[in-house]
Amino acid sequence: xxxxxxxxxxxxxxxxxxxxxxxxxxxxxxxxxxxxxxxxxxxxxxxxxxxxxxxxxxxxxxxxxxxxxxxxxxxxxxxxxxxxxxxxxxxxxxxxxxxxxxxxxxxxxxxxxxxxxxxxxxxxxxxxxxxxxxxxxxxxxxxxxxxxxxxxxxxxxxxxxxxxxxxxxxxxxxxxxxxxxxxxxxxxxxxxxxxxxxxxxxxxxxxxxxxxxxxxxxxxxxxxxxxxxxxxxxxxxxxxxxxxxxxxxxxxxxxxxxxxxxxxxxxxxxxxxxxxxxxxxxxxxxxxxxxxxxxxxxxxxxxxxxxxxxxxxxxxxxxxxxxxxxxxxxxxxxxxxx
Amino acid sequence: xxxxxxxxxxxxxxxxxxxxxxxxxxxxxxxxxxxxxxxxxxxxxxxxxxxxxxxxxxxxxxxxxxxxxxxxxxxxxxxxxxxxxxxxxxxxxxxxxxxxxxxxxxxxxxxxxxxxxxxxxxxxxxxxxxxxxxxxxxxxxxxxxxxxxxxxxxxxxxxxxxxxxxxxxxxxxxxxxxxxxxxxxxxxxxxxxxxxxxxxxxxxxxxxxxxxxxxxxxxxxxxxxxxxxxxxxxxxxxxxxxxxxxxxxxxxxxxxxxxxxxxxxxxxxxxxxxxxxxxxxxxxxxxxxxxxxxxxxxxxxxxxxxxxxxxxxxxxxxxxxxxxxxxxxxxxxxxxxx
DNA sequence: TTGTAGGCGTTATCAC
DNA sequence: GTGATAACGCCTACAA
Numbered sequence: 001x002x003x004x005x006x007x008x009x010x011x012x013x014x015x016x017x018x019x020x021x022x023x024x025x026x027x028x029x030x031x032x033x034x035x036x037x038x039x040x041x042x043x044x045x046x047x048x049x050x051x052x053x054x055x056x057x058x059x060x061x062x063x064x065x066x067x068x069x070x071x072x073x074x075x076x077x078x079x080x081x082x083x084x085x086x087x088x089x090x091x092x093x094x095x096x097x098x099x100x101x102x103x104x105x106x107x108x109x110x111x112x113x114x115x116x117x118x119x120x121x122x123x124x125x126x127x128x129x130x131x132x133x134x135x136x137x138x139x140x141x142x143x144x145x146x147x148x149x150x151x152x153x154x155x156x157x158x159x160x161x162x163x164x165x166x167x168x169x170x171x172x173x174x175x176x177x178x179x180x181x182x183x184x185x186x187x188x189x190x191x192x193x194x195x196x197x198x199x200x201x202x203x204x205x206x207x208x209x210x211x212x213x214x215x216x217x218x219x220x221x222x223x224x225x226x227x228x229x230x231x232x233x234x235x236x237x238x239x240x241x242x243x244x245x246x247x248x249x250x251x252x253x254x255x256x257x258x259x260x261x262x263x264x265x266x267x268x269x270x271x272x273x274x275x276x277x278x279x280x281x282x283x284x285x286x287x288x289x290x291x292x293x294x295x296x297x298x299x300x301x302x303x304x305x306x307x308x309x310x311x312x313x314x315x316x317x318x319x320x321x322x323x324x325x326x327x328x329x330x331x332x333x334x335x336x337x338x
Numbered sequence: 339x340x341x342x343x344x345x346x347x348x349x350x351x352x353x354x355x356x357x358x359x360x361x362x363x364x365x366x367x368x369x370x371x372x373x374x375x376x377x378x379x380x381x382x383x384x385x386x387x388x389x390x391x392x393x394x395x396x397x398x399x400x401x402x403x404x405x406x407x408x409x410x411x412x413x414x415x416x417x418x419x420x421x422x423x424x425x426x427x428x429x430x431x432x433x434x435x436x437x438x439x440x441x442x443x444x445x446x447x448x449x450x451x452x453x454x455x456x457x458x459x460x461x462x463x464x465x466x467x468x469x470x471x472x473x474x475x476x477x478x479x480x481x482x483x484x485x486x487x488x489x490x491x492x493x494x495x496x497x498x499x500x501x502x503x504x505x506x507x508x509x510x511x512x513x514x515x516x517x518x519x520x521x522x523x524x525x526x527x528x529x530x531x532x533x534x535x536x537x538x539x540x541x542x543x544x545x546x547x548x549x550x551x552x553x554x555x556x557x558x559x560x561x562x563x564x565x566x567x568x569x570x571x572x573x574x575x576x577x578x579x580x581x582x583x584x585x586x587x588x589x590x591x592x593x594x595x596x597x598x599x600x601x602x603x604x605x606x607x608x609x610x611x612x613x614x615x616x617x618x619x620x621x622x623x624x625x626x627x628x629x630x631x632x633x634x635x636x637x638x639x640x641x642x643x644x645x646x647x648x649x650x651x652x653x654x655x656x657x658x659x660x661x662x663x664x665x666x667x668x669x670x671x672x673x674x675x676x
Numbered sequence: 677t678t679g680t681a682g683g684c685g686t687t688a689t690c691a692c
Numbered sequence: 693g694t695g696a697t698a699a700c701g702c703c704t705a706c707a708a
Contacts, residue, residue: 005457007701018679023703033677053456054401055701058392059684064456065433073421075620076412083411086438095403095435095456100424118391118402118433119343256624286594286624345685356695361687371693393685397700 006049015043026051065095066309067115069125071103071152076281077298078126081150084302085124092310094121105130112136122146122309127154129225132193146312150305154195158321160312162305164279165325166196169294170203171210172330173276174248176292178211180336182246182274185213188223188233188254200250200278219244223254230257238265245273252277256287259335274336289334296328344387353381364389403433404647405453407463409441409490414619415636416464419488422640423462430648432459443468450474460484460647465492467563470531484650488643492533496659498650500643502617503663504534507632508541509548510668511614512586514630516549518674520584520612523551526561526571526592538588538616557582561592568595576603583611590615594625597673612674627672634666 012019017040024032025040044050057063066089070078082098089096097120101108108128115123123145125137134157141147147159177185187204190197201220208215223233230253237243238261249255255277259269269275269289277284277293284291304324312319350357355378362370363378382388395401404427408416420436427434435458439446446466453461461483463475472495479485485497515523525542528535539558546553561571568591575581576599587593593615597607607613607627615622615631622629642662650657 005701008703009701019702020680020704021678024678027703031677036677050455052396052701054392054396055684056703057684058390058396058686058701059703061684063392073417073424074414076414079411079413079417082436083438086411086436090437090452097433098420098424098436099428100421114428117388283621283624286621288626343685346687347685357686358688358696359694362694365687369693374693389687390685393700394687395700396684396702397686397688399700 005052006047007052008049011040011044011047011049014047015040062121063119064093065097065118065120066306067097067099067111067118067120067123069099069101069108069111069115069123071101071126071128073098073100077151077279080298081126081302081305084299085306086302088303088306088310094310101128103129105132109136112140116140116145120145122148122313124148124150124305124309126150127152127194129191129194146309148305148309148312150301152194152196160308160319160322160324162301162308162324163196163326164296164301165327166199167203167206168325169328169330170200170248170250170278171207172203173278173294174204174207175211176330176332177246177248177274177276177336178207178213180246180270180274182244183213184244185215185219185246185248186237186242186244187220188230188247188249188258189220190223190225190250192222197250204248223250225251225253227253227257227260230254231261232257234258234261243267243273247273247275248278249275250278252279252281252284252291252293255291255293255335256283259287259289259291270335270338276336280331284331284333287335292333292336293331294328295331297326301326343390344385345390346387349378349382349385349387352385353378401457401459402431403435403456403458404644405435405437405449405456405458405461407437407439407446407449407453407461409439409464409466411436411438415489415617418636419464419640419643422637423644424640426641426644426648432648439466441467443470447474450478454478454483458483460486460651462486462488462643462647464488465490465532467529467532484647486643486647486650488639490532490534498646498657498660498662500639500646500662501534501537501664502634502639503665504537505541505544506663507666507668508538508586508588508616509545510541511616511632512542512545513549514668514670515584515586515612515614515674516545516551518584518608518612520582521551522582523553523557523584523586524575524580524582525558526568526585526587526596527558528561528563528588530560535588542586561588563589563591565591565595565598568592569599570595572596572599576600581605581611585611585613586616587613588616590617590619590622590629590631593629593631593673594621597625597627597629608673608676614674618669622669622671625673630671630674631669632666633669635664639664 008019008022011022022040025037099111134154137157149159150162153161221233223229247258255275259275262269277291280293280295284293346357346360349360360378363375437449472492475495487497488500491499559571561567585596593613597613600607615629618631618633622631
């Protein structure tokens, strides 16, 4: 029982002009007299006429919808990225269809299918934790649907990627610990198969060798992603009587888990062990001591990703997949400085 | 340069059947022979044919899109609610268009217009902090577009609302403080004009009078919503040499701000002052002492809201606006118990 | 500068 | 059971 919308035909009857004239008025065409356009637009406003987007899209063979798949909607990172995208897309008249893969590869495939079905104009994706095989995404690109990846991506995907310069900032973060006097530094890493994880590990190693610090693979621990994962890793270390004098954790949550367990076991942060997080979260200033971390331009990442998508959409020719690396900043707080 | 999609006509030509037959096969109509349907479906699968949703929607006069407006995408609450909605909507074949009002009334109006323009089947909204006038929303309902409000709503809106039972749980939270021995309790409230704020204040007052505790309006402070707001309120109190022995804050962020300032000024929590938060956030277990708070069934709220929307959508008759109140749980941690 | 008519891909209403 | 055909609301040659 929805109020019937007024259509272009109704308006044409009322104004005694043809539908094409109205269409022209609404599409900024040149071949229409100024006064006519004004008249049409005014009457339209008066009667509350707006072109039906479904009809328009059907005819134009586009949907003005962009599908977005993220691993999760909890935690502050992805919502903030999405928020950045929204700013750009809403300016350009695009809508976002947001779906979550819940960190599951299977769900991710489902979501991709859903988006294909609903004929989005493009797809933006950040890979789930489980995703190792990216064939489906490459097939997607084959069919001609614009794809952009961000943050959690994979070098095998033949699409643009907007990422944080993990290598560089992991290097700088580690360097910070070294300069503060740490000798025996451990790295709590994200799941190894994530490219984001690999890049940070490289940065960590580079810093260690640069300063001739002892560094073997045992110092790099595949920890996971959550606070609980950070706790577990630290617990295992302590059970083995290993207490580093510096920890570089690949996420704030990992870092905070480590700090909690250190404190529970009577160790002092930063005196006994300095702890550095990664990718600033609201948690960083709540924990005691406040956490040093690397801030990422999260919202910026969303904006850049959206802009890249729009470039793909508007470009006539196929663009060479580009990689955009975003810079961060090191935020020194109490957890690394006595 | 997008690969052309195969259409119902192509398929009809290939299979040598009429388009209507194919349409029937895809719409579970009864008047089609089993084998025919099977044949059609199989060939369709083979050729990768899927009905074009734009055409289908145009003809059915629906969009299968639900517009969702939230005040913000940062913080964990709204993303989690949305996550709950997604579960329900994606089951039912609906897509969500998510927009943020950025806590601004003006932007909120813009967003509503955008959604009207894009002809969503229904709108779900949680009001911005600034929103006092809800005429536009009532007009929306007049035009027949289904509307559901959640969390931040307003009694003047003639639409279903899915809310947390703020009154009851504010009462219980306050009661908890009283039972733990507090006598001089202050309430850090959200902006007064929010109905959510009013309901919690009522609950607070009720608990105080129930236990014959002294309670005047000075004990109820309009604090805001953020951690910073919580800090400010506490600071002002301390400057006036007022140190309550109990604080019931209307959000975890307010509570944490209060705890920080208390500690900075040498007061102990919970010994000198017990602090109770509201609406569990991830921050609650990070702060020291860990924060007692009221957990809300956040994701559940999203589900219930989505389900309500679907009921409106599927119902032929206009439904009487219903209010659904969700229950929470009191989570006792160190900040209220010595 | 404006109007006419065909088509975008479906579904629904008739006939057969 | 199946097949034509007219909508759905808009855009765009082409004609006037």
